[in-house]
Amino acid sequence: MIKLIKKKILKFMDIVKGTLQAKSIEYVQVELRELENVFALILLGSFIGLPSPPTSISLRLLPYMARELLIMQSVSERLDDMLGEMAGLFEIT
């Protein structure tokens, strides 16, 4: 019986830990995603009319930019909803 209670408590603690962890990294994760998005935009922004670095810099980094490009794409797809996401992040209701 005690074993079962102990197991349940541990499971509960795990859930609490997981929730706290998720909550604590939520902000950093969004910040990271936005930084990666900005990195891609700076490098390849000429596509949307932003001034960009000399072409050879962008081209030399291009082979390693797969993740940043995916992020840039997903952020641009959800641009209309970004305000909502920010409101959710900061718990503004």
Next chain:
Amino acid sequence: MNKEFKVYFFVGKGGVGKTTCAAAFAIGLADRGYRTLITSLDPAHNLGDVLDMKVGEEATRVLDNLYAIEVDFDKMIAKHLKELSDKIKDIYGYLRIFNLDRYVDTLRHSPGVEEYATLEKIIEIIKKNMKNKEYDVLVFDTPPTGLTIRIMALPTISLIWIKKLMELRLKILERRKAIERITGEKIKAFIAGKELELASIPEEDPIFKELKKMYSEINAINDLLINDKVTSVVMVVNPELLPVLEANRAYEFLKKLGIPVKSVIINKVIEIPSIPDELKVKIEMQNQAIRKVNELFRELTIIRIPFFSSEPRGVEDLRNISKYLEDLYKGL
């Protein structure tokens, strides 16, 4: 880096006589025993015309110690683009299936390609000389001022961009590390169906590593360009107000970049003992321009080359002009 050799850039407005001055200087160097290479980077070549001989894309012998190159602009841009498009085609190789890879060739018309290709050519010649130590002096006859200062600004501009990108990249890596610390594991991402672990320290991040590599490559060139023991810029002007004012703008810009400008040549100065009435206004304007040169470039060595009744062509004529450049040789 081998810093034993010297690099001279002759800069000025189109038509002021940069090529003539650069070629005369190079001949004087060769006569003094310096192994010299003169390279024309001006798309409107006239180095061969001035030397009165055929100058090719490979170093052509002019005198015992003097070799000349006229850079083939089309070939140079094509080579630069080939390197770029090969990289793109490597990444997007599948485009070959649709025969779409040839569209990549439109890169040729992108802004800035000419400047980059010219800079790469300068780097190629300098690097080759660092390795082979063939020449004591490299003389570059450059395109008209506007293009030249854009070329010379490229390393500085690239360094500013790379520095900023490195700062941003470090912030990204810091955030990744922070998440790793909390979760106790590497961040994973799915790219093209594969699960990858993302780098969180600069030494593991391929983007940061590439940025660092680029920084050190460009910095080495920039160090050379701003090293006044190696590089000298010689401004060439005519005794007219407009070329002088343009040279002054270029001088100020190059100074900001830290590129050492050391001398000004006033080329085609009309020197006649008795001035005919028809030329009096012209000579007064010339004197005004010379006064302006003395005022604007007082920190630099100012050299005067007279106007010759016939256009100087060929080694002997140029050797005659090189006698006026004595002050330039003192700087060697």
